[in-house]
Amino acid sequence: MTEEVLNVRGLTGVDLTLRIAGPGTRSYAFLIDWQIRLLGALAWLLIALLLRRVPALSSAAAARDVMRVGWALALLTYFLYHPVLEVLMHGSTPGKRKAGARIVTLEGATPGTGALLIRNVFRLIDCLPLVYLVGLVSCIVTARRVRLGDLAAGTVLVLDERSAGESLARLGEQIERTGLSAEALQLIRDLLDRWEGLSDARRTRLAEELLAKLEPQPPAGAAAPGGAVLRGRLEALLERRARS
Amino acid sequence: MSAEPGPDERIWIRRQAPQWRALAAESAAAPGRSRATVDEALRTLRTYRALSRHLASARQIVPDSVLVSSLAQTSAALHAAVSRPPRLTRARWARLFWDDIPAAARSVALPALWLAALLVGSALAGWWLIDTYPELVSLIASPQMIDGVEHGHLWTYQVLNIAPPALLSARIFSNNVVVTLGAFCFGILFGLGAFYMIAINGLMLGGLLAFTHQHGLGLGLLEFTLAHGPVELSTMCLAAAAGTALGEAVIRPGELSRSDALRCRTAELSPLLLACALLLLGSGLIEGFLSPRPQISIPVRLVVGLGYWALAMLWLSGRLVRRPARRMDPSGEASFP
Numbered sequence: 001m002t003e004e005v006l007n008v009r010g011l012t013g014v015d016l017t018l019r020i021a022g023p024g025t026r027s028y029a030f031l032i033d034w035q036i037r038l039l040g041a042l043a044w045l046l047i048a049l050l051l052r053r054v055p056a057l058s059s060a061a062a063a064r065d066v067m068r069v070g071w072a073l074a075l076l077t078y079f080l081y082h083p084v085l086e087v088l089m090h091g092s093t094p095g096k097r098k099a100g101a102r103i104v105t106l107e108g109a110t111p112g113t114g115a116l117l118i119r120n121v122f123r124l125i126d127c128l129p130l131v132y133l134v135g136l137v138s139c140i141v142t143a144r145r146v147r148l149g150d151l152a153a154g155t156v157l158v159l160d161e162r163s164a165g166e167s168l169a170r171l172g173e174q175i176e177r178t179g180l181s182a183e184a185l186q187l188i189r190d191l192l193d194r195w196e197g198l199s200d201a202r203r204t205r206l207a208e209e210l211l212a213k214l215e216p217q218p219p220a221g222a223a224a225p226g227g228a229v230l231r232g233r234l235e236a237l238l239e240r241r242a243r244s
Numbered sequence: 245m246s247a248e249p250g251p252d253e254r255i256w257i258r259r260q261a262p263q264w265r266a267l268a269a270e271s272a273a274a275p276g277r278s279r280a281t282v283d284e285a286l287r288t289l290r291t292y293r294a295l296s297r298h299l300a301s302a303r304q305i306v307p308d309s310v311l312v313s314s315l316a317q318t319s320a321a322l323h324a325a326v327s328r329p330p331r332l333t334r335a336r337w338a339r340l341f342w343d344d345i346p347a348a349a350r351s352v353a354l355p356a357l358w359l360a361a362l363l364v365g366s367a368l369a370g371w372w373l374i375d376t377y378p379e380l381v382s383l384i385a386s387p388q389m390i391d392g393v394e395h396g397h398l399w400t401y402q403v404l405n406i407a408p409p410a411l412l413s414a415r416i417f418s419n420n421v422v423v424t425l426g427a428f429c430f431g432i433l434f435g436l437g438a439f440y441m442i443a444i445n446g447l448m449l450g451g452l453l454a455f456t457h458q459h460g461l462g463l464g465l466l467e468f469t470l471a472h473g474p475v476e477l478s479t480m481c482l483a484a485a486a487g488t489a490l491g492e493a494v495i496r497p498g499e500l501s502r503s504d505a506l507r508c509r510t511a512e513l514s515p516l517l518l519a520c521a522l523l524l525l526g527s528g529l530i531e532g533f534l535s536p537r538p539q540i541s542i543p544v545r546l547v548v549g550l551g552y553w554a555l556a557m558l559w560l561s562g563r564l565v566r567r568p569a570r571r572m573d574p575s576g577e578a579s580f581p
Contacts, residue, residue: 008320011327012296016320068411090275090328106507108320109327118514124422124429148432152490154507164317165268171314172264175257186310 004145006156008108018108018158021101023139026147026157030132033095037081041074048073083120087113092160102160103150115153122149174238184214188234200227207234253305260298267291267298271318275325292326295319338567340515346562348516349482356478356485362439363446363481370450374458381455384448393459400468400536413532420476420524424483428517431487432506434495438487445480470545472531474553479520479527482560486513523556 004020021029048070052063085093090110091103103119105111111119126135126147135147144156174185191206198206207230215237270291277284299315306312332340349356374381381390389399423441430437456465490509497505530548534540558564 008323010296010319010323012293014296014300014319016323017316018320065408072411072414091324102324104324105327107327108323110324110329112329113332114511114514118510118517121425121517122429122432124426125432151503152432152506152510154511161317161321164314164321165271168271168314168318169265169268171311172261172268175261183306183309 004143006104006106006108006144006158008106010108016108018104018156019161020145021099021157021159022145023136025099025101025159026139026145027136029093029095029099029101029157031095032098033081033093036094037078040081041078044074044077045070082123083117086116086120091116091155096157097160100160100162101157103155104158106154106156111153111155115155119149119153119155122147122152125149184210185238188214188238192231192234195231203227204230207231210234211237256301256305257311260301263294264298267295268318271295271322274322288322288326292319292322295322340518342562342565342567344515345519346560348486348513349519349560350562351512352482352485352489352516355488356481359438359442359481359484359488360478363442363449363477366443366446367450367453370447370452371454372450373447374451374454378455378458381451384451385455390455393456393461396459396461398456398461398464398468400465409532409536411532412536413528416531417525417528420479420528421521424480424520424524425517427480427484428487428490428513428520431484431490432494433491435488435491438484438491441487442481442484467542467545468535470542471535471540471548471552472527474549475523475556476527476531478553478556479523482516483520486516489513519560526552 004022006018006020008016008018010016048066051057051066051070057063057066082093086103089097092101096102103111103116105115123135126132126138126149128134132147135149138147138151139145142151144150146156150156171185187210191203191210195203204227211230211233215233270287274280274284274288274291280288295315295318299312299319302309302312302315370384374384385393392399423445427438427441430441453462453465456462490506490513493505493509494502500508530552534545534548555564
């Protein structure tokens with residue numbers, strides 16, 4: 001299946017590619033956010049119920065006022081969760097962070113307050129007739145996987161590559177330390193990560209191919225090829241290159 | 245998988261690799277800064293340019309590689325941070341209030357008048373309907389409201405006994421905002437949603453007036469709505485007109501694609517929603533604190549209602565504050581002195 005991407009022109013003229021988050025990522029983020037705001041709203045009601053037990057607030061009028069305030073805060077928490085947090089967190093929410101997604105404009109920029117509020121106003125339609133059916137159908141049928149609110153506000157939900165910087169730093173560091181190419185490093189790391197999940201024959205073949213390319217002359221005293229031995233040689237190769 | 249890089253490519257990669265850790269560190273730090281100093285901003289921009297340079301070179305030297313993918317993702321994350329819109333300054337707020345909102349209101353003035361006519365027409369239809377078939381009032385009023393009116397009491401003057409004015413205002417405001425936002429959003433359905441919202445509200449208004457009139461309380465209801473009604477109804481018509489403009493953008497997008505036309509029209513009209521919310525906040529306060537008090541006389545209500553409406557119309561037409569004409573700065577951007 002082709003990956004859905006948003007191509008944008010960077011400020012320096014270099015093209016950038018952002019991976020679009022699909023309905024699955026959206027639903028996952030929404031479910032997390034929904035649980036948080038529901039718990040937040042319930043917490044206010046619980047606090048109000050507990051406050052009613054305080055002797056100073058136990059009169060009928062005071063108890064009624066406490067419950068009214070509790071309800072008001074619960075409703076505010078529930079309904080303003082998305083607009084407020086998206087504005088404060090520059091196009092993200094705890095749910096979106098957990099799902100690894102963030103909102104950007106069609107130019108790949110962080111959206112402004114106006115666009116974020118507009119996409120939230122249109123939840124009035126997107127949530128119809130129930131459980132965001134209109135929004136979900138819209139996500140499925142549109143090219144950029146957006147709901148009506150995003151269409152109106154000109155925003156897109158993309159995958160947030162937060163670990164990209166970390167990965168680049170690690171790549172640079174290891175290339176610097178080991179002298180191996182980025183591809184070779186990645187291949188060794190991938191193979192070691194997946195070692196336990198691969199069959200013995202397969203991991204032996206992959207390790208032999210890699211070592212034949214990277215280390216044509218095996219170190220003196222290397223044992224006959226075997227699963228554990230090959231793994232040890234790969235780890236040693238990384239370590240040795242790093243030391244040298 | 246790309247081919248293994250040649251000797252020249254290896255040299256390039258090894259030469260650049262030491263910089264990547266610093267670039268990645270700055271890329272990770274930049275998005276989290278809510279207020280960057282000039283030095284930080286310049287450092288971020290230098291990082292952005294360096295990353296773009298590295299990315300462009302890597303695409304040439306080792307295309308489709310892990311390195312290209314890492315550089316591209318880091319660049320994209322930094323791009324979002326670098327392109328973050330600036331904070332709203334006082335000048336921007338002033339422009340929003342005194343230029344953008346009146347401009348948006350003027351652009352939908354004619355449809356708003358048509359929708360006001362639709363509101364009046366459907367109110368007349370509602371009056372006729374309840375006047376002819378009084379039993380249908382149960383469709384638009386709750387049993388408590390019907391019971392109260394049949395016993396000679398308007399529900400409007402009893403609300404203060406149920407909730408304090410502040411809470412009442414908040415409830416009325418939130419209810420009105422939902423109706424107004426609904427009229428705007430449902431306009432996206434080729435304008436039909438906005439027409440429906442106005443027609444149904446007109447029907448209910450006319451029907452309730454007819455019902456209270458039948459029991460000798462019609463004037464009482466008019467008296468109640470005098471102070472807050474004009475702005476409330478005008479705001480609803482304005483929001484619905486903005487909604488029909490969205491519908492028109494979908495039906496007749498012109499030279500743009502439908503989604504682009506919708507996006508542009510929404511961006512033009514969105515300041516109007518802020519104006520509607522503020523006006524409804526005012527009428528919610530009037531409805532919560534002033535309208536339910538029977539001791540406030542009709543002339544006072546009339547002055548408040550018409551005065552507030554005139555003020556709103558002056559603001560929306562751009563006549564409330566005279567602003568200096570825009571002048572163009574050397575970059576071609578319109579700006580204010």
